[in-house]
Amino acid sequence: MPRNTKAAGAKKRSASSGQKTEETMLKELFIEELRDIYWAEKHLTKALPKMKKAATSEELANAFEEHLAVTEEQVVRVEKVFEMLDMTARAKKCEAMEGLVKEAQQIIEDLPKGSAVIDAGLIIAGQKVEHYEIAAYGSLVQLAKTMGENEIADLLQLTLDEEKETDQLLTELAVSGINVSAENEPEE
Numbered sequence: 405m406p407r408n409t410k411a412a413g414a415k416k417r418s419a420s421s422g423q424k425t426e427e428t429m430l431k432e433l434f435i436e437e438l439r440d441i442y443w444a445e446k447h448l449t450k451a452l453p454k455m456k457k458a459a460t461s462e463e464l465a466n467a468f469e470e471h472l473a474v475t476e477e478q479v480v481r482v483e484k485v486f487e488m489l490d491m492t493a494r495a496k497k498c499e500a501m502e503g504l505v506k507e508a509q510q511i512i513e514d515l516p517k518g519s520a521v522i523d524a525g526l527i528i529a530g531q532k533v534e535h536y537e538i539a540a541y542g543s544l545v546q547l548a549k550t551m552g553e554n555e556i557a558d559l560l561q562l563t564l565d566e567e568k569e570t571d572q573l574l575t576e577l578a579v580s581g582i583n584v585s586a587e588n589e590p591e592e
């Protein structure tokens with residue numbers, strides 16, 4: 405019975421801080437994940453302007469600019485969730501988002517400025533970011549529901565929907581020509 409073994413192990417580890425219920429541990433997990441995405445969103449508010457600046461097509465630049473405004477609201481939304489839990493908002497470094505942003509920076513450094521190729525690269529980097537966020541918020545919404553925190557779940561669902569919309573928009577931009585013009589670019 406692997407489930408029981410796991411539960412026993414978890415109990416043992418928390419012995420020093422007293423017996424923790426599964427409910428408490430679930431809430432702690434939720435808060436850890438919330439701190440992770442809080443850091444990630446704030447980090448993105450610094451990265452998106454650079455991605456916008458590097459974009460060749462106006463459409464892509466606009467998409468990054470719009471998503472910056474949305475991301476700033478999402479930061480506030482996460483703060484609201486902390487508030488609803490009677491907690492001070494605290495960020496915990498998200499290694500994954502740091503890595504994804506580094507990849508975007510690498511694309512900006514490596515690919516030719518003003519080309520359709522850099523746009524194709526930025527779309528890939530952007531979609532990797534969105535997919536991370538979709539996974540994070542999808543999990544947070546589910547955890548909040550499990551905890552019976554339906555108001556928090558509804559709030560985080562709004563962000564989840566925005567991330568999905570952005571991912572969809574980036575797919576459309578890739579399909580609607582940015583990638584096509586990258587293919588047609590003359591080779592140097």
Ligand SMILES: [Fe+2]
Nearest residue numbers: 445475478537
């Ligand atoms: Fe976000």
Ligand SMILES: [Fe+2]
Nearest residue numbers: 534537567570
């Ligand atoms: Fe996003």
